[in-house]
Structures are given as C-alpha cells and as structure tokens.
Amino acid sequence: MKAGAGLFSALALFLLLGTVFAQRPRPKRPTKRPATTRKPSLPQPALPAEPEPQEPTDFPPPIIGPPSIFPDCPRECLCSPDYPNSLNCENRNIRVIPLIPPRTYYLYLQNNYISEVTAEPFINATAVRWVNLANNRIHRIDKQVFEKIPALLYLYAHHNQLKEIPSGLPASLEQLRLSSNRISKIPAGAFNKMGNLTMLDLYHNQLSDSDLGKNLFKDLKSLMQLNLAQNTLKKMPEGVPSGLIQLFLDRNRIDDIPKDYFKDFTHLAFVRLNYNQLSDKGVPKAVFNISSLLDLQLSHNQLTSVPTFNGHLEHLHLNHNNIKNINGTLICPYSLQDDPSDFSLLPRLRYLRLDGNHLNPPIPMDVIMCFRHLRSIVF
Ligand SMILES: *[C@@H]1O[C@H](CO)[C@@H](O)[C@H](O)[C@H]1NC(C)=O
Numbered sequence: 001m002k003a004g005a006g007l008f009s010a011l012a013l014f015l016l017l018g019t020v021f022a023q024r025p026r027p028k029r030p031t032k033r034p035a036t037t038r039k040p041s042l043p044q045p046a047l048p049a050e051p052e053p054q055e056p057t058d059f060p061p062p063i064i065g066p067p068s069i070f071p072d073c074p075r076e077c078l079c080s081p082d083y084p085n086s087l088n089c090e091n092r093n094i095r096v097i098p099l100i101p102p103r104t105y106y107l108y109l110q111n112n113y114i115s116e117v118t119a120e121p122f123i124n125a126t127a128v129r130w131v132n133l134a135n136n137r138i139h140r141i142d143k144q145v146f147e148k149i150p151a152l153l154y155l156y157a158h159h160n161q162l163k164e165i166p167s168g169l170p171a172s173l174e175q176l177r178l179s180s181n182r183i184s185k186i187p188a189g190a191f192n193k194m195g196n197l198t199m200l201d202l203y204h205n206q207l208s209d210s211d212l213g214k215n216l217f218k219d220l221k222s223l224m225q226l227n228l229a230q231n232t233l234k235k236m237p238e239g240v241p242s243g244l245i246q247l248f249l250d251r252n253r254i255d256d257i258p259k260d261y262f263k264d265f266t267h268l269a270f271v272r273l274n275y276n277q278l279s280d281k282g283v284p285k286a287v288f289n290i291s292s293l294l295d296l297q298l299s300h301n302q303l304t305s306v307p308t309f310n311g312h313l314e315h316l317h318l319n320h321n322n323i324k325n326i327n328g329t330l331i332c333p334y335s336l337q338d339d340p341s342d343f344s345l346l347p348r349l350r351y352l353r354l355d356g357n358h359l360n361p362p363i364p365m366d367v368i369m370c371f372r373h374l375r376s377i378v379f
Pocket residue numbers: 099123124
C-alpha cells in the first residue's frame with residue numbers, strides 16, 4: 001500500500017512538474033542566468049541588467065584550444081605541425097570565421113554555427129585551395145571573398161541556408177557542392193568561364209526549370225557530375241555539357257524526355273531519374289539506347305513497359321512502375337537468332353530490378369535466354 005501511495009505521489013509530482021515546464025514561457029533570448037536561480041518576486045525590468053549578448057547564446061561557446069606552435073593559428077582552430085597548410089576549424093562551435101593564416105591551402109570550417117562569409121578573414125589567405133563550409137547556417141557569401149582566394153579549387157557549402165548561388169565564383173573551381181540549401185535563384189553567368197569544373201552538386205534545393213537558363217552550363221566543358229536531384233524541375237535541364245558521366249535528376253517532376261536529348265553525350269554512364277513522373281508517352285523509343293550507359297535508374301515512375309536499352313547497360317532499375325508484362329524478345333538488345341557462343345555480343349545486363357510492378361513469376365524464358373550475364377533479378 002505504502003509503496004503504491006509513494007509511487008502515486010511521485011507520479012503526481014512528475015505530472016505537476018510537467019505542467020509547470022509546459023507552461024513556462026519560452027524566453028525570447030536565452031539568458032546566462034543559471035537554471036537554479038529563483039524567480040524574483042518583483043516584476044521583471046523592461047531591460048535586462050546585463051547587456052544583450054552580440055550573438056544568440058543558444059549555441060555552445062566556441063571551443064578554444066591550447067596555444068599552437070604557429071603564432072598565427074586562431075585559438076578556435078587546430079594547426080598541426082605535420083600539416084602546415086591545413087587549418088582545422090571544424091566542430092568548434094564557431095560563429096565568426098577567424099583570420100585565416102596566409103599559409104593555409106586547406107580550410108576546414110564544417111559543422112559550426114557560421115551565418116555569413118565575409119572577405120575580412122581571407123584578407124591574406126590568397127593560397128586557399130579547398131574550403132569546407134558544410135553544415136553551418138550560412139545565408140550569404142560575399143562575392144569579395146572569392147577575389148581574395150583566386151586559386152580556389154573545391155568549395156563545399158552543402159547543408160546551409162543559401163537562397164542563391166554565390167556570385168563571383170572563381171574560374172579555377174573544380175568542385176562545387178551546394179546541396180541541401182534553399183537555392184531558388186541562379187545569378188546570370190554564375191558558372192561562366194568555369195572550364196575546369198568537374199562536379200556540380202545542387203541536390204535538394206528549390207530550383208525550377210526557369211532558373212536553369214539555356215546557356216547556364218555552356219562554359220562547363222569539363223563537367224563530369226551534375227546532380228540536380230530533389231528540386232522542382234518539370235523538364236530535362238537544357239544545355240547540359242555533353243561530356244557528362246553522371247546525371248542525377250531523381251525526385252523532380254519530370255514527365256517527358258525530348259527524343260534526341262542524349263544524342264550528343266559521349267561518356268554518359270550513370271543516369272538517375274527515380275521518383276519522377278515518366279510514363280511511356282514521355283519516354284521516346286530508344287531514348288536510352290546510349291552505348292556508353294552502364295547504370296540506368298527509372299524506379300518510382302509510371303512506365304508500363306520496359307524501355308529500349310543498349311547491350312552495354314549493366315544495371316537497370318525499373319522497380320515501382322506499372323509494368324504488367326515483359327517480353328524478352330522485344331527488349332533483347334540483340335537478336336536471339338545471333339550466334340549465342342559469341343560472348344562479346346551478349347547483352348551485359350547483370351542487375352535488374354522489377355519489383356513493385358504488376359509482374360508475376362516465373363521470369364519469362366526469353367528474358368533468361370537473352371540476358372546471359374544476369375546475376376541478380378529482383379522480381
Ligand atoms: C596582411 O599582410 C600584410 C602584408 O604582409 C600585412 O601588413 C597585414 O598586417 C596582414 N593583415 C592581417 C590582417 O594580418
């Protein structure tokens with residue numbers, strides 16, 4: 001009985017505390033006052049006695065390290081004697097970028113609370129090649145920053161709050177990662193003269209067709225990887241460089257591919273269009289008959305038949321469409337009458353996903369007869 005009553009009152013106290021905590025108004029600005037301080041009975045003064053802090057205090061304070069052997073090493077960063085060209089300022093609760101020493105090639109600022117990037121810290125950091133700003137709260141990168149670091153090769157600024165592509169990006173860039181921002185605007189000529197850019201990652205932003213002008217990509221002669229997945233595109237992007245190897249367009253609203261879209265691509269090996277609105281009508285016959293293609297992903301669309309593909313294709317994802325039957329003779333990229341002992345002629349398909357369609361086992365015999373290299377088929 002006693003234990004039961006004790007439990008009951010503990011529960012009541014817990015519920016009461018819960019109510020108190022739930023009712024406590026959320027302070028607009030967290031104060032430095034420790035939680036244990038009792039509430040004064042006097043009404044709160046209109047202005048706090050302490051001066052308002054310059055920065056919101058809901059972030060933990062920057063982590064300050066021991067003095068470095070490098071006198072120019074900012075206290076919130078680490079400077080390893082073994083890597084004098086690296087400045088490690090990641091995971092240090094930094095809000096404001098410290099003054100970057102001139103010896104810095106590799107600058108790590110990821111996983112902090114930085115909200116804007118201005119030119120001042122870079123004033124003498126002209127040697128910087130790599131900058132990682134991922135996982136911050138950056139909503140602005142001043143274009144003057146890039147005037148200070150003209151030899152920049154890698155700019156990583158994914159997982160931030162940018163609303164547009166930064167202006168004044170240097171022509172030297174090779175990799176640009178801006179995924180998981182809020183980008184809905186690309187300034188005119190944003191990628192002009194960037195003839196060395198090999199990777200452009202704009203995954204998970206708010207880009208629509210009208211943001212991708214016809215000439216936007218025209219100077220990107222070296223581009224190999226373009227990721228525009230998880231945006232709001234309804235059309236295939238125009239003017240994509242034809243030397244591309246990877247094109248990722250998953251999770252858009254694309255319902256149609258122009259007939260000659262891939263005609264000029266010479267190295268295209270990986271195409272992903274999962275989670276779009278493609279039906280047979282929007283996929284012209286033989287549009288994916290691209291001899292360089294190795295991996296084609298069309299899952300979670302509305303296809304009712306298997307599109308034509310090339311004998312060189314190795315991986316094909318067609319899961320979660322509306323495919324009701326599959327005719328191995330029709331989709332076979334070579335004639336079943338050809339000499340089957342010539343292995344070089346055999347289609348190279350090794351992996352095929354067809355689950356989530358309206359197909360029933362068994363796998364048709366002509367599929368097995370055609371695709372002799374097939375190692376795995378998900379039905
Ligand atoms: C930048 O370099 C110049 C010339 O070496 C020097 O005079 C100046 O103090 C440096 N600025 C900062 C902020 O370190």
